[in-house]
Amino acid sequence: MIEAQELTKVFRDRKRGEIRAVDKVSFRCQPGEIYGLLGANGAGKTTTLRMLATILQPTDGTARVAGFDINREPEKVRANVGFLSTATALYGRLTAKETVEYFGRLNGLNGGALKKRIQELFALLEIGEFADRRCDKLSTGMKQKVSIARTLVHDPPVMVFDEPTVGLDVMTARTIVGFIRDCRTRGKTVIFSTHVMSEAEKLCDTIGIIHDGRILTEGALAELRSRHGLQDLEDIFVKTVEAQA
Amino acid sequence: MNLRHVTTVYRKEMLDTLRDRRTLVSMIVVPLLLMPVLIFGMAALSIKLIQRARREGAAIMLLGAEHAPRLAARIRGAEGFQVVPPAEDYARRIEDKKLRAAIEFPPEFEERLAAGEEVADLTVKIYHYQGEIRSTFAVRNLQKLLGDYRDQVIEQRLAARNLSPDILEPFRTEEENVASPEKVSGALLGGLIPYIIILLSLTGAMYPAIDLTAGEKERGTIETILASPVSRTALATGKFLAVFTASVATALLSLLSLAATFTFAPQLREMGGERGRQLFNIALSAKGVAAVLGMILPLAVMFSAALLAIALLAKSYKEAQSYISPLMIVVILPAVASILPGIELDAKLALIPILNVSLVSKEILTGTYHWNYIVLIFLSSCLYAAAALGIAAAAFKRESVLFRT
Numbered sequence: 001m002i003e004a005q006e007l008t009k010v011f012r013d014r015k016r017g018e019i020r021a022v023d024k025v026s027f028r029c030q031p032g033e034i035y036g037l038l039g040a041n042g043a044g045k046t047t048t049l050r051m052l053a054t055i056l057q058p059t060d061g062t063a064r065v066a067g068f069d070i071n072r073e074p075e076k077v078r079a080n081v082g083f084l085s086t087a088t089a090l091y092g093r094l095t096a097k098e099t100v101e102y103f104g105r106l107n108g109l110n111g112g113a114l115k116k117r118i119q120e121l122f123a124l125l126e127i128g129e130f131a132d133r134r135c136d137k138l139s140t141g142m143k144q145k146v147s148i149a150r151t152l153v154h155d156p157p158v159m160v161f162d163e164p165t166v167g168l169d170v171m172t173a174r175t176i177v178g179f180i181r182d183c184r185t186r187g188k189t190v191i192f193s194t195h196v197m198s199e200a201e202k203l204c205d206t207i208g209i210i211h212d213g214r215i216l217t218e219g220a221l222a223e224l225r226s227r228h229g230l231q232d233l234e235d236i237f238v239k240t241v242e243a244q245a
Numbered sequence: 246m247n248l249r250h251v252t253t254v255y256r257k258e259m260l261d262t263l264r265d266r267r268t269l270v271s272m273i274v275v276p277l278l279l280m281p282v283l284i285f286g287m288a289a290l291s292i293k294l295i296q297r298a299r300r301e302g303a304a305i306m307l308l309g310a311e312h313a314p315r316l317a318a319r320i321r322g323a324e325g326f327q328v329v330p331p332a333e334d335y336a337r338r339i340e341d342k343k344l345r346a347a348i349e350f351p352p353e354f355e356e357r358l359a360a361g362e363e364v365a366d367l368t369v370k371i372y373h374y375q376g377e378i379r380s381t382f383a384v385r386n387l388q389k390l391l392g393d394y395r396d397q398v399i400e401q402r403l404a405a406r407n408l409s410p411d412i413l414e415p416f417r418t419e420e421e422n423v424a425s426p427e428k429v430s431g432a433l434l435g436g437l438i439p440y441i442i443i444l445l446s447l448t449g450a451m452y453p454a455i456d457l458t459a460g461e462k463e464r465g466t467i468e469t470i471l472a473s474p475v476s477r478t479a480l481a482t483g484k485f486l487a488v489f490t491a492s493v494a495t496a497l498l499s500l501l502s503l504a505a506t507f508t509f510a511p512q513l514r515e516m517g518g519e520r521g522r523q524l525f526n527i528a529l530s531a532k533g534v535a536a537v538l539g540m541i542l543p544l545a546v547m548f549s550a551a552l553l554a555i556a557l558l559a560k561s562y563k564e565a566q567s568y569i570s571p572l573m574i575v576v577i578l579p580a581v582a583s584i585l586p587g588i589e590l591d592a593k594l595a596l597i598p599i600l601n602v603s604l605v606s607k608e609i610l611t612g613t614y615h616w617n618y619i620v621l622i623f624l625s626s627c628l629y630a631a632a633a634l635g636i637a638a639a640a641f642k643r644e645s646v647l648f649r650t
Contacts, residue, residue: 056648075476083472087465088468091464106474107473
């Protein structure tokens with residue numbers, strides 16, 4: 001479960017002064033549900049998700065992730081979150097197996113339990129055949145599979161995906177989308193950000209439209225449609241953002 | 246801080262680092278090859294130059310040799326000179342380094358000398374190239390030869406007046422070396438060795454430090470690792486330990502390579518004659534090597550932490566390199582200063598980082614242990630190291646550093 005309460009992040013830039021990247025963002029996402037943050041580039045999606053994953057510290061506000069407060073127990077939060085984005089690359093000089101082992105160890109697994117978990121994941125994701133190849137020698141699709149294994153090694157109850165399909169080819173993107181659905185089926189709490197309307201339409205139980213650091217409107221796709229009197233998510237998005245401007 | 250996390254990070258960073266070719270070269274290949282190449286190379290070069298100089302002799306020109314036939318014959322017969330026929334353009338040839346010196350005798354030099362004329366206008370002139378080393382050597386040898394000749398003339402004149410030559414030397418002076426051979430050689434090579442080891446402990450840490458910070462940002466793995474449960478402090482510690490290991494490994498390998506090189510030194514000593522004996526009469530004791538390593542440890546901590554903190558500011562490998570290059574100069578300057586003659590360790594210098602370790606290592610390698618300075622330097626180095634560590638740890642907690650855009 002994720003519960004964000006007035007999350008705020010202010011950056012200080014020498015040239016541009018204070019930037020409110022995220023401004024009092026609150027939302028809630030239950031286990032077995034996918035919450036989608038839909039927004040243009042620079043809307044504050046990445047910053048919001050980074051705060052949830054405790055990579056960044058909020059300037060104000062807080063969130064509870066898997067029962068832990070992100071400000072007070074960031075390490076426990078991270079132990080319960082799987083974080084995947086196109087920015088989360090792999091260590092090129094480590095093999096697929098070494099990579100997953102490394103993150104397994106950092107998550108407190110070792111010995112037989114770690115070995116068993118890796119075998120399970122590698123079988124599930126069909127990594128076996130390139131398990132001992134270095135990551136910089138893998139194709140994009142193979143890398144994505146290793147990244148998935150990396151986020152799942154500690155079987156976290158909460159998954160955070162930051163624009164996970166950006167720059168991927170259709171087949172690889174489909175693998176990721178399938179994987180996100182799979183997480184929901186297994187009862188995980190899933191939050192993901194995207195600027196691709198069709199992805200949000202297909203995947204999300206709840207959609208939050210974020211712009212200029214604020215969530216402008218939120219609800220299930222059907223709710224948004226009836227609230228705005230529009231069918232197409234893109235039209236709803238543009239109308240909401242323009243009304244704000 | 247979770248110690249299991251620190252060891253996990255450390256082991257991974259070591260594995261990653263040891264698979265990086267740049268690091269391997271700077272950490273293993275350079276220290277192993279540099280010492281023997283430098284020492285053997287330097288020895289071979291200086292021996293060769295001395296031998297060539299001895300064999301060929303300095304090209305000199307005699308101007309007005311007909312006025313001093315006996316002296317000219319003496320110069321021609323002396324070792325170390327190669328007399329070329331007189332020519333008008335001697336000055337230009339000296340400037341072009343084709344000629345090392347020219348000696349000019351005034352008209353009827355020997356006849357006037359024999360006549361016992363006043364010295365005032367009886368001048369032998371030597372033309373040379375100031376500051377050019379082989380020209381200086383040629384002038385020195387010519388002066389010696391002329392001096393001997395002058396002594397001989399004086400002796401003859403004194404004898405003609407029935408006076409003993411002893412009245413010219415009411416007392417004698419004598420020099421005797423009391424420093425042990427170990428220290429004499431230490432003065433020659435002792436300054437250079439710690440300097441090279443200090444420099445290598447920096448260069449050995451450089452690539453891993455960049456790779457583990459700016460390299461992570463450039464490859465986009467920083468977000469991956471920050472999203473894992475490892476704390477920033479544990480991450481910084483694991484990375485620091487890996488860079489420190491690389492630094493110490495480089496210093497250790499260069500010391501080992503140095504020791505191995507000196508095992509072959511006896512052969513070099515025989516090869517190099519007097520000069521070789523001076524250069525290689527260095528007795529590297531295990532105690533000295535261990536003590537130098539002990540002094541370099543806090544320095545390696547400081548280098549590793551400082552490099553990590555600086556490289557972490559950069560967004561890319563290239564940017565980090567451009568930040569670190571000036572640091573190289575900052576390190577080279579005090580290290581070079583320690584080789585300069587006349588710089589002796591005192592309480593003030595003992596507080597200047599890098600220079601202090603360089604100076605004390607020089608003393609240790611020559612077998613001198615000033616324990617008060619050794620303790621002072623070790624403690625002050627530890628203090629600087631702690632400060633650098635503090636800065637590095639703080640840098641790892643700053644979002645503006647980790648996510649600089």
